[in-house]
Structure formats: structure tokens, C-alpha cells
Amino acid sequence: MSQFAADVPRPEIPTPAGSVLDFSAAGHLYATHQVHAFAAKCPPPLAAWAIAEYTSTGGLVVDAMAGSGTTLVEALLAGRPAIGIDIDPLARLIARAKVTLIDPDRLTDAAVALVARATEAKDSGWRPEGIDVDRWFRADVQADLSRLREVIAGSDVEEDLRPILACLYSSLIVARTSVANVRDIAHSRHHYQARPEDPKVFDRFTDRARRAAKMYADLRRRVPDPAAEIRVEDGDATALTLEAGIAELYFSSPPYCSALDYTRATSSRLRGLASCSARTRPPTGPSAARISGPSGPRLHWQPRMRRFRLRSVRP
Secondary structure (H helix, E strand, C coil), rough: CCCCCCCCCCCCCCCCCCCCCCHHHHHHCCCCCCCCCCCCCCHHHHHHHHHHHCCCCCCCECCCCCCCCCHHHHHHCCCCCEEEEEEEEHHHHHHHHHCCCCHHHHHHHHHHHHHHHHHCCCCCCCCCCCCCCHHHHHHHHHHHHHHHHHHCCCCCCCCCCHHHHHHHHHHHCCCCCCCCCCHHHHHHEECCCCCCCCCCHHHHHHHHHHHHHHHHHHHHHHHHCCCCEEEEEEEEEHEEEEEECCCCCCCCCCCCCCCCHHHHHHHHHHHHHHHHHHCCCCCCCCCCCEEECCCEEEEEEEEECCEEEEEEEEC
């Protein structure tokens, strides 16, 4: 996880036509943008500029390829309701975690308690299928990740914290310095690199939780009151039905499929994450969610297999 600077100001958002956006380090070292590594993320200043330039108060923002939630975080910071849609369950998990407003002290307390329970827990013997586990993870790392996974999936974890804790669990593996026997997995490259020493999974998890707590404190400080509603939904961007006029801004940063092997990278990550994130999916049904702005029509979106339809619903 990159160094986080809570005192880094959010970049000034230019409004005159032809302005040059600043994509320096200050462009992502604020709020929750650095909670979890994600390959080829959309630059936050670009999303912030688009939202400031093309939406008004209460205007809905839709990102049909939301990825790790950069657009959704910026919509939350701007006080705009937003819907993020993505087919990647890991991306949805990260995005939900990033836009969850929590008391930072609860996060650190929960992480410390989880590690204490994991330290005393027995290794259930669970290992992800489909990969050469012994090649990619030391035996002690396998056992520690298994114990940590079990306690995160436990029934005594508060539901609003579970996606964040699962996200932090994933960030132990998906990182420039991973607990796995890899180098720079954050950028989708599975280069084998043996670890001669124990990477201390539990210590890293606690450290990441403490860093994340600072990010969530910064997020809460920046979000206007009352906070806009942000939704993250499962959907395929190639099979969406979006009616004109529903949203003020449709904004997406498509994946660089010709440059990064997303499928290879994500599939291996999900094998170890599926269980502890299983409880993070929102309920679905005939009426999945509703959202409304101060002056516009209410919106209703309904999942139909892998299709989404956004339509205006008058009170």
C-alpha cells in the first residue's frame, strides 16, 4: 500500500475549457483511493473534473465499468448520487469498501480483535483450488491466510465492516509487496519470487487496517452532509440498457485488455477471497434499489440475469 498523506489537499478541479489536469501524486493520495491496489485505475482528478463540469447538485452519475470505484468515491465527495456497475466481483468488493462511511476507530478495533482470534484459531485446512498453492504461498502464509479468512467470514463481524475487512485481506496479496511468492502483483504480473522469510500476515493486516482507518477518517471529513447514496451493482457493461436522461453523467474508464491480463490476475485472487466476501453481496430481487435526488425523478434499476435497465419511476 502506497504511503497515504491525509494532509494532501484534494486537487483543484479546473473548469475553464482547455484546462490541463494535474495527475501528480496528489491526484490519488486522499480519501479512500489507496485502500486497495488495482491495475490501471482511472485518475481521480479526471473523474472529479468530469463530475464538477457536467453534473449539478443531486445529478446522478453512472459508471458502467466502475472497477475499483474511483468515480464512485469522487461522486460521494462531490455530493452526487451514483451507480457503479462491474462484472468483476473483486472490483465490486473494493468499490463498496471505498464508499462505506465508518468510524475509523471501529475498523482498527475490529482488525485487532480479528487478528487475536485468528492467532488462536486452528487452521481449517482450506486452500484455494485451481492454483499451485505450494508454489505461490509459503506453508505458514497459507495457514495464516486460511485462519484470517475464517474469522472475517464469521457471524460476529459487523456487516458494514465485512467488505472493508475482506478488502484489506485481499490487499495482503494484491500489492507491490505481497505476502505471496510474487513480485508486483498489483499490476497483474505474476512473476514468481520466493520469500525466504515469513512475511507476517497478521502484522501486515493490522498495519493495513491502521493505515486504512486514516483514509476513512479523511473520507468522512471530505464528504458533504448529508452523504449522497452510492450503489455498487453486478452487471455486464456489454449488456446494459441505459435510457437517455436518467443520469446527468455517464462516465467510465474502460479496461486496458490489450495491455493487462485482467482475467489471469483476477481469477487467482478471487479463489482465496470468495468465502470471506460471500456475505458482502447486497440482496437482489424484483426491486433491487432506489435512489432519488432533491428535484429529479426517482430511479429504479432492476437486475435481469446479467442485464440492467435504468428507468424513471415517478412517485
